[in-house]
Amino acid sequence: xxxxxxWREEIDEINSEIMELLSRRTxxxxxxxxxKKERGIPITDIKREGVVxxxxxxxxxxxxxxxxxxxxxxxxxxxxxxxxxx
Numbered sequence: 771x772x773x774x775x776x777w778r779e780e781i782d783e784i785n786s787e788i789m790e791l792l793s794r795r796t797x798x799x800x801x802x803x804x805x806k807k808e809r810g811i812p813i814t815d816i817k818r819e820g821v822v823x824x825x826x827x828x829x830x831x832x833x834x835x836x837x838x839x840x841x842x843x844x845x846x847x848x849x850x851x852x853x854x855x856x
Contacts, residue, residue, distance in 0.1 A: 792847070795847070796851070796854070799851045799854070799855070800854070800855075803851075803854075803855035806855075807855075813852055813855050813856075814852060819848065822844065822848070823841060823844065826840050826841060826844050827840065827841065
């Protein structure tokens with residue numbers, strides 16, 4: 771139990787960092803969405819999504835993160851970003 775408190779505190783800190791990064795990502799996605807709307811560009815860009823998922827899979831492998839988990843996580847993030855832009 772000795773290290774448990776410290777590990778949980780570290781997990782809490784990491785969770786806060788993840789939320790901060792999601793917030794930053796959301797703000798940038800909003801800017802991209804506004805740019806696209808102003809110019810009549812479709813929100814969905816299948817080619818870009820393919821590039822993103824290839825990069826996520828590569829990063830997951832490099833970082834020792836389960837690739838399926840990483841892919842599912844980013845699928846949800848991207849799906850929500852599209853909903854927010856509708």
